[in-house]
Amino acid sequence: MIRLVVADDHPIVREGLRAVLATARDLELAGEAADGHQAVAAVEARRPDVLLLDLDLPGLDGREVLGIVRARGWRTAVLLFTAYDSDPRLVRALREGAHGCVLKGAPREELFSAIRAAAAGARTLPRDVGERLLAGLQGQGAAALTPRQAEVLSLLAEGRTNAEIAQALGIGVRTVKYHVEGLLRHLGVRNRTEAVSAAVAGGWQPRERRAGPPQVEE
Numbered sequence: 174m175i176r177l178v179v180a181d182d183h184p185i186v187r188e189g190l191r192a193v194l195a196t197a198r199d200l201e202l203a204g205e206a207a208d209g210h211q212a213v214a215a216v217e218a219r220r221p222d223v224l225l226l227d228l229d230l231p232g233l234d235g236r237e238v239l240g241i242v243r244a245r246g247w248r249t250a251v252l253l254f255t256a257y258d259s260d261p262r263l264v265r266a267l268r269e270g271a272h273g274c275v276l277k278g279a280p281r282e283e284l285f286s287a288i289r290a291a292a293a294g295a296r297t298l299p300r301d302v303g304e305r306l307l308a309g310l311q312g313q314g315a316a317a318l319t320p321r322q323a324e325v326l327s328l329l330a331e332g333r334t335n336a337e338i339a340q341a342l343g344i345g346v347r348t349v350k351y352h353v354e355g356l357l358r359h360l361g362v363r364n365r366t367e368a369v370s371a372a373v374a375g376g377w378q379p380r381e382r383r384a385g386p387p388q389v390e391e
Contacts, residue, residue, distance in 0.1 A: 180212035209233025273297035
């Protein structure tokens with residue numbers, strides 16, 4: 174049996190999901206949430222297999238809830254539930270560890286398949302938008318890094334501080350800070366750990382750095 178928590182701020186949506194999920198023998202609704210704080214509390218209390226998560230939640234939005242679930246190490250798979258297939262937050266949330274997304278207008282069998290895939294640890298995307306979302310994950314993510322960004326990211330992956338990166342690359346600390354901030358914006362993440370995780374998830378691998386005379390940038 175796959176246990177779910179549904180997080181959506183519209184009562185009619187939760188009511189509809191409750192009725193739809195009741196028709197699947199292998200799916201059990203373990204809890205509901207109307208805002209982000211309730212979603213976190215429900216996952217903590219119920220420890221479901223899957224959290225069906227709306228991105229637009231009051232209190233904490235969907236990405237913030239996803240970040241908390243990931244940070245606390247809960248084994249709940251997060252499946253995004255959205256009405257907007259063009260929402261730029263989808264790509265960011267997928268980079269940050271969501272197991273996929275399903276549109277609110279999807280047929281019930283597509284919804285069920287997405288839930289089952291997420292519970293099994295597989296990523297699932299809507300058929301008509303999956304290609305575009307994957308292009309966003311790859312083309313706009315780690316694959317599009319500049320050589321300098323890739324060097325900085327490799328050193329971040331080693332746990333280096335800004336001062337250590339500056340020394341290793343022969344550049345100023347202010348320049349390192351500029352590159353790190355650019356990486357976070359480019360990858361759509363909030364901190365260094367998320368940057369490395371998102372890049373690796375997108376297929377990036379740290380490059381071996383060649384020793385050479387430093388070229389100072391300021």
